[in-house]
Amino acid sequence: MIWLEYLESINTYFNIEILQPNDSIIKTKILNDNQVIIILDGFIKILKVFTNGEVICTQLLQKDHIIKLKNSKNSFVNYYYTATAITKTVILTTNITELKKKNIKIGKFSYYNFSKNNSMIQILCHKNTKKRIAQLLLILSKEFGKIQKHNIIIPFYISHNTLSQIIGSQRVNVTRIMNELKEKRIINYNNQQVTIYNVLKLSQY
Structure with missing residues:
Protein backbone atom coordinates (compact mmCIF):
# COMPACT_ATOMS: atom_id res chain seq x y z
CA MET A 1 0.00 0.00 0.00
CA ILE A 2 1.78 3.10 -1.28
CA TRP A 3 0.35 5.64 1.17
CA LEU A 4 0.49 3.46 4.28
CA GLU A 5 4.16 2.68 3.76
CA TYR A 6 4.95 6.29 2.90
CA LEU A 7 3.25 7.81 5.95
CA GLU A 8 4.84 5.23 8.24
CA SER A 9 8.26 6.06 6.78
CA ILE A 10 7.88 9.75 7.72
CA ASN A 11 6.38 8.97 11.16
CA THR A 12 3.05 10.65 10.46
CA TYR A 13 -0.03 9.91 12.59
CA PHE A 14 -3.06 8.49 10.75
CA ASN A 15 -6.36 6.69 11.35
CA ILE A 16 -7.71 3.69 9.44
CA GLU A 17 -11.44 3.08 9.06
CA ILE A 18 -13.57 0.51 7.23
CA LEU A 19 -16.61 1.47 5.14
CA GLN A 20 -19.22 -1.16 4.35
CA PRO A 21 -21.07 -1.05 0.98
CA ASN A 22 -23.36 2.03 0.84
CA ASP A 23 -21.62 3.72 3.79
CA SER A 24 -20.99 7.38 2.94
CA ILE A 25 -18.69 10.24 3.85
CA ILE A 26 -20.65 13.48 3.62
CA LYS A 27 -18.82 16.79 3.38
CA THR A 28 -20.40 19.46 5.57
CA LYS A 29 -19.20 22.90 6.61
CA ILE A 30 -17.98 21.49 9.93
CA LEU A 31 -15.96 18.66 8.36
CA ASN A 32 -12.27 19.24 8.93
CA ASP A 33 -10.79 20.73 5.75
CA ASN A 34 -7.34 19.77 7.02
CA GLN A 35 -8.02 16.07 6.53
CA VAL A 36 -6.59 13.99 3.71
CA ILE A 37 -8.61 10.83 3.02
CA ILE A 38 -6.88 8.05 1.07
CA ILE A 39 -8.35 4.76 -0.16
CA LEU A 40 -6.20 1.80 0.88
CA ASP A 41 -8.53 -0.77 -0.66
CA GLY A 42 -12.00 -0.82 -2.20
CA PHE A 43 -14.14 1.13 -4.65
CA ILE A 44 -15.93 4.46 -4.08
CA LYS A 45 -18.24 6.69 -6.10
CA ILE A 46 -18.27 10.46 -5.60
CA LEU A 47 -21.81 11.80 -5.89
CA LYS A 48 -23.00 15.36 -6.39
CA VAL A 49 -26.36 15.50 -4.62
CA PHE A 50 -28.78 18.34 -5.40
CA THR A 51 -31.51 19.56 -3.07
CA ASN A 52 -34.16 18.58 -5.65
CA GLY A 53 -33.08 14.94 -5.34
CA GLU A 54 -31.01 14.74 -8.52
CA VAL A 55 -27.77 12.78 -8.14
CA ILE A 56 -24.75 12.87 -10.48
CA CYS A 57 -21.73 10.60 -10.21
CA THR A 58 -18.61 12.70 -10.80
CA GLN A 59 -15.78 10.27 -10.00
CA LEU A 60 -14.96 6.60 -9.50
CA LEU A 61 -12.09 6.09 -7.06
CA GLN A 62 -10.18 3.02 -5.94
CA LYS A 63 -6.98 1.90 -4.22
CA ASP A 64 -4.40 4.68 -3.65
CA HIS A 65 -6.78 7.42 -4.81
CA ILE A 66 -7.50 10.47 -2.66
CA ILE A 67 -11.05 11.42 -1.71
CA LYS A 68 -11.60 15.15 -2.23
CA LEU A 69 -14.98 16.58 -1.27
CA LYS A 70 -14.85 20.29 -1.99
CA ASN A 71 -18.21 21.82 -1.20
CA SER A 72 -18.78 25.50 -1.80
CA LYS A 73 -18.99 27.76 1.25
CA ASN A 74 -21.67 29.78 -0.53
CA SER A 75 -24.92 29.36 1.43
CA PHE A 76 -26.96 29.61 -1.79
CA VAL A 77 -25.40 26.51 -3.39
CA ASN A 78 -28.03 23.80 -3.91
CA TYR A 79 -25.81 20.71 -3.79
CA TYR A 80 -23.29 18.82 -1.70
CA TYR A 81 -20.86 15.95 -2.30
CA THR A 82 -20.73 12.47 -0.79
CA ALA A 83 -18.25 9.61 -1.12
CA THR A 84 -20.16 6.32 -1.05
CA ALA A 85 -18.57 2.88 -0.83
CA ILE A 86 -19.54 0.45 -3.61
CA THR A 87 -17.57 -2.37 -2.01
CA LYS A 88 -16.09 -2.88 1.43
CA THR A 89 -13.51 -0.09 1.53
CA VAL A 90 -10.58 0.71 3.80
CA ILE A 91 -9.68 4.39 4.14
CA LEU A 92 -6.84 6.23 5.81
CA THR A 93 -7.15 9.75 7.18
CA THR A 94 -4.29 12.04 8.09
CA ASN A 95 -3.79 15.74 8.74
CA ILE A 96 -2.54 18.20 6.12
CA THR A 97 -1.07 20.44 8.81
CA GLU A 98 1.13 17.61 10.06
CA LEU A 99 2.33 16.95 6.52
CA LYS A 100 3.19 20.62 6.03
CA LYS A 101 5.23 20.55 9.23
CA LYS A 102 7.31 17.80 7.65
CA ASN A 103 7.68 19.86 4.45
CA ILE A 104 5.58 17.39 2.45
CA LYS A 105 4.05 19.11 -0.56
CA ILE A 106 0.31 18.50 -0.76
CA GLY A 107 0.52 18.41 -4.55
CA LYS A 108 2.39 15.12 -4.21
CA PHE A 109 -0.83 13.56 -2.95
CA SER A 110 -2.69 14.42 -6.15
CA TYR A 111 -0.41 12.55 -8.52
CA TYR A 112 -2.03 9.15 -8.16
CA ASN A 113 -5.51 10.51 -8.83
CA PHE A 114 -4.71 11.52 -12.39
CA SER A 115 -3.61 8.13 -13.74
CA LYS A 116 -6.99 6.40 -13.44
CA ASN A 117 -9.36 9.27 -12.82
CA ASN A 118 -10.70 9.51 -16.37
CA SER A 119 -13.16 6.62 -15.94
CA MET A 120 -16.21 8.90 -15.90
Missing part, protein backbone atom coordinates in the same frame (compact mmCIF):
# COMPACT_ATOMS: atom_id res chain seq x y z
CA ILE A 121 -15.06 10.64 -19.09
CA GLN A 122 -14.73 7.26 -20.81
CA ILE A 123 -18.27 6.36 -19.73
CA LEU A 124 -20.10 9.64 -20.29
CA CYS A 125 -18.59 10.29 -23.72
CA HIS A 126 -21.07 7.69 -25.00
CA LYS A 127 -24.52 9.06 -25.72
CA ASN A 128 -26.71 5.99 -25.17
CA THR A 129 -27.25 3.88 -22.07
CA LYS A 130 -26.18 0.61 -23.70
CA LYS A 131 -22.74 1.95 -24.59
CA ARG A 132 -22.31 3.50 -21.15
CA ILE A 133 -23.11 0.24 -19.36
CA ALA A 134 -20.79 -1.70 -21.66
CA GLN A 135 -17.97 0.80 -21.09
CA LEU A 136 -18.45 0.70 -17.31
CA LEU A 137 -18.35 -3.11 -17.27
CA LEU A 138 -15.20 -3.06 -19.41
CA ILE A 139 -13.54 -0.61 -16.99
CA LEU A 140 -14.51 -2.77 -14.00
CA SER A 141 -13.16 -5.83 -15.82
CA LYS A 142 -9.84 -4.09 -16.42
CA GLU A 143 -9.45 -2.68 -12.90
CA PHE A 144 -10.90 -5.51 -10.78
CA GLY A 145 -11.40 -8.49 -13.10
CA LYS A 146 -10.00 -11.94 -12.37
CA ILE A 147 -9.66 -14.44 -15.20
CA GLN A 148 -11.25 -17.83 -14.58
CA LYS A 149 -11.01 -20.21 -17.52
CA HIS A 150 -12.34 -18.12 -20.43
CA ASN A 151 -14.39 -15.72 -18.28
CA ILE A 152 -13.63 -12.50 -16.43
CA ILE A 153 -15.01 -12.26 -12.89
CA ILE A 154 -15.72 -8.88 -11.30
CA PRO A 155 -15.63 -10.08 -7.67
CA PHE A 156 -18.26 -7.87 -6.09
CA TYR A 157 -21.94 -7.01 -6.27
CA ILE A 158 -22.98 -3.81 -7.98
CA SER A 159 -26.66 -2.94 -7.82
CA HIS A 160 -28.75 -1.62 -10.70
CA ASN A 161 -29.30 1.52 -8.65
CA THR A 162 -25.54 2.07 -8.39
CA LEU A 163 -25.14 1.42 -12.12
CA SER A 164 -27.87 3.96 -12.89
CA GLN A 165 -26.19 6.60 -10.71
CA ILE A 166 -22.80 6.07 -12.32
CA ILE A 167 -23.96 6.18 -15.95
CA GLY A 168 -26.69 8.80 -15.43
CA SER A 169 -29.68 6.79 -16.59
CA GLN A 170 -32.97 5.59 -15.12
CA ARG A 171 -32.84 2.37 -13.14
CA VAL A 172 -35.55 0.73 -15.28
CA ASN A 173 -33.37 1.19 -18.39
CA VAL A 174 -30.35 -0.27 -16.63
CA THR A 175 -32.34 -3.32 -15.51
CA ARG A 176 -33.64 -3.89 -19.04
CA ILE A 177 -30.17 -3.69 -20.60
CA MET A 178 -28.51 -5.86 -17.94
CA ASN A 179 -31.21 -8.51 -18.45
CA GLU A 180 -30.67 -8.29 -22.21
CA LEU A 181 -26.91 -8.81 -21.78
CA LYS A 182 -27.67 -11.78 -19.55
CA GLU A 183 -30.13 -13.31 -22.04
CA LYS A 184 -27.56 -12.97 -24.85
CA ARG A 185 -24.99 -14.80 -22.69
CA ILE A 186 -22.61 -11.86 -22.83
CA ILE A 187 -22.61 -11.51 -19.02
CA ASN A 188 -24.10 -13.06 -15.93
CA TYR A 189 -24.52 -11.54 -12.49
CA ASN A 190 -25.80 -12.28 -9.00
CA ASN A 191 -25.53 -10.75 -5.54
CA GLN A 192 -21.84 -11.67 -5.28
CA GLN A 193 -20.20 -11.00 -8.64
CA VAL A 194 -20.47 -10.14 -12.32
CA THR A 195 -19.19 -12.61 -14.90
CA ILE A 196 -18.15 -11.44 -18.37
CA TYR A 197 -18.48 -14.31 -20.84
CA ASN A 198 -17.54 -12.45 -24.00
CA VAL A 199 -15.48 -9.24 -23.79
CA LEU A 200 -15.50 -8.74 -27.56
CA LYS A 201 -19.30 -8.87 -27.81
CA LEU A 202 -19.57 -6.58 -24.79
CA SER A 203 -17.27 -4.02 -26.41
CA GLN A 204 -19.37 -4.14 -29.59
CA TYR A 205 -22.72 -4.04 -27.79
